[in-house]
Amino acid sequence: MDRLTLDGTGLSCAGVHAAAHGRVEVVAGPAGRARAAWATARELTGPVYGRGTGVGANKDVAVEHGGHDLLRSHACGAGPPVPPERARAMLTVRLNQLLAGGAGVDPEVLPVLAYAINAGFTPPVRTYGAIGTGDLTALATTALCLLGELPWHTPPSPSQAPLFPLAPEDALPFISSGAATLADAAIACHRLRELLDAAVGVAALSFTAAGASAEPLAAAVQEARPHPGQAAVAERLRALHAPGPPARVQDPYGFRAFAQVHGAVLDVLGRAEQTVETDLNAATENPLISGSLAWHNGNFHSAPVALAFDALRAALVQTAQLGTARLATLMDPAHTGGLPFLADRPGASGAMILEYVAQDALAELRHLATPVTTGTAVISLGTEDHAGFATQAARQALRCVEPYEIVLACERVAATRALDGPTPDRPLTRDLDAALSALRTPSTS
Known part of the structure; x- marks a missing residue:
């Protein structure tokens, strides 16, 4: 070990x-x-x-x-x-x-x-x-x-x-x-980084299944607007997606703006990680024993972490929304060339139910994105007259892992079905479980 x-x-x-x-x-x-x-x-x-x-x-x-x-x-x-x-x-x-x-x-x-x-x-x-x-x-x-x-x-x-x-x-x-809060924050950062990385691979499957254009991923496009996360996402997706001739002049936003939205989430996550790791290795003690003195101070206050994680949860909703948008596109014969809902015969439901599951999970993400930093608390006879609520911000970020996994799993199942060919109607729970297991490898949440 x-x-x-x-x-x-x-x-x-x-x-x-x-x-x-x-x-x-x-x-x-x-x-x-x-x-x-x-x-x-x-x-x-x-x-x-x-x-x-x-x-x-x-x-x-x-x-x-x-x-x-x-x-x-x-x-x-x-x-x-x-x-x-x-x-x-x-x-x-x-x-x-x-x-x-x-x-x-x-x-x-x-x-x-x-x-x-x-x-x-x-x-x-x-x-x-x-x-x-x-x-x-x-x-x-x-x-x-x-x-x-x-x-x-x-x-x-x-x-x-x-x-x-x-x-x-x-x-x-x-x-x-604030060791417990920082512990939750650190675990959330690690798990969400793994999932955001896996999301690029899932998106690549959807790009291929929908015949999406690689033009928005071109290096020239990224150089014109040099956000680091956007450039990194586009570069990785270019390596994973080898398209044929573009099927359309422009694809829906779920494809055309993926690098911009997902890259922005990675940038926000990077700032959250930096904030957490600063505090993991900081002396946030009150009083602080330094030199020959005890310094009474407010280093324990968690405002930087709370603000960073409010931003992270909001950003996560943005990329999850694009995931459900790509899922909807995969149900559309205009983009896949097959039958509606990736069905094997006219009138069959195919993978329709995946949209319901994904939208349920997306609704949970939106709920968890409610900011904590707009509130405060006054306690201890008014002596402590402000609170950062980073505890809640980190806890809600941890809770985001499951619904975001589910959104990604729904997209993965649909894209795989679109690429492999439709099958007769059957329960898709095992397919989702297998997709979730793949997203969690090699880590355990």
């Missing part, structure tokens, strides 16, 4: 996805910055948020040895349990953040977190409990598992539970992170 060595600087979305699914062994790398921050934190004097004070509206209340009570009070959540792979991704992200330095948490916890990830232990985190200003409920639950006050979700084979005597003063620093 390959190793993923974390050092607080080089964690990628692909790395988070690999760790989440147990495809790499996670190793805690050099902990120099974490040790330096811990040493500084132990020497701090004066009021430091969460270390010697309460939190939220209690920020001005001096407390002593209340850190474990903070964990107990914040270990709350609702809804279904987070799947093990997402919880494992959260542990990976938090481990990497702690290695970046700035938290001031005892660095001896780092190998314990790595052990938990590799041995298959995950905290019993619930779905609901964060608004994009820190995943306090999920990480408080994790901390209580380390303390032995809550049970870990255990791996199939018996192993020693990962326990660590987290000090009371390390309670707030350990949970002051």
Whole structure:
């Protein structure tokens, strides 16, 4: 098994996805910055948020040895349990953040977190409990598992539970992170990139089945409007699609504007990945332990991630809409030369039902594209008067994977049928399942 060595600087979305699914062994790398921050934190004097004070509206209340009570009070959540792979991704992200330095948490916890990830232990985190200003409920639950006050979700084979005597003063620093949100965001980026890449191959099948012109893909066209995503899509599609003489002067937008729309989605995805990977390797701690001081700040705020993922989900709808448009074109004898709906005889329904399935999935994508960044929340007696809702933006991006897969699978089945020839009417569920399986290879969502 390959190793993923974390050092607080080089964690990628692909790395988070690999760790989440147990495809790499996670190793805690050099902990120099974490040790330096811990040493500084132990020497701090004066009021430091969460270390010697309460939190939220209690920020001005001096407390002593209340850190474990903070964990107990914040270990709350609702809804279904987070799947093990997402919880494992959260542990990976938090481990990497702690290695970046700035938290001031005892660095001896780092190998314990790595052990938990590799041995298959995950905290019993619930779905609901964060608004994009820190995943306090999920990480408080994790901390209580380390303390032995809550049970870990255990791996199939018996192993020693990962326990660590987290000090009371390390309670707030350990949970002051958006690690769960970033984990979801990283997994979503990775899966959507795989699907967007697969979509070019599906579109190539449709181009061939419909006899679509390659003229819109020409290098001269891309050079006239040099968006990088557009150029990349056109270049790849040119390599996959070897057309004969154009059947029409101009094809519908599903073909003619595919490179422009799909390329724009790739550009948006690239910006989202850059935003996520910046935060995966950033010290988003509050307070930030740097130099000899504790810096109270707002680095935990998730506005960049929320904005990037609102844009990504909206962009995904655009390319999915073109997919359903190509699917509709494949049902049209004017473009395929066959019978309506790719039927084998007049009056048969053929592949008609694929449009219903695809439009159902597209409707779900449109619903999931509703922006989260137009809302906010005021909590804790007004002390916390804004929220980014990146948690919801990332969660909805993860939920986009399934309906987008379905749109692509419907197009793939129709294009394959158009190329291979019609067959008598029969249930198409197995065809869709096979197409979905092909789209998910080699990754598992």
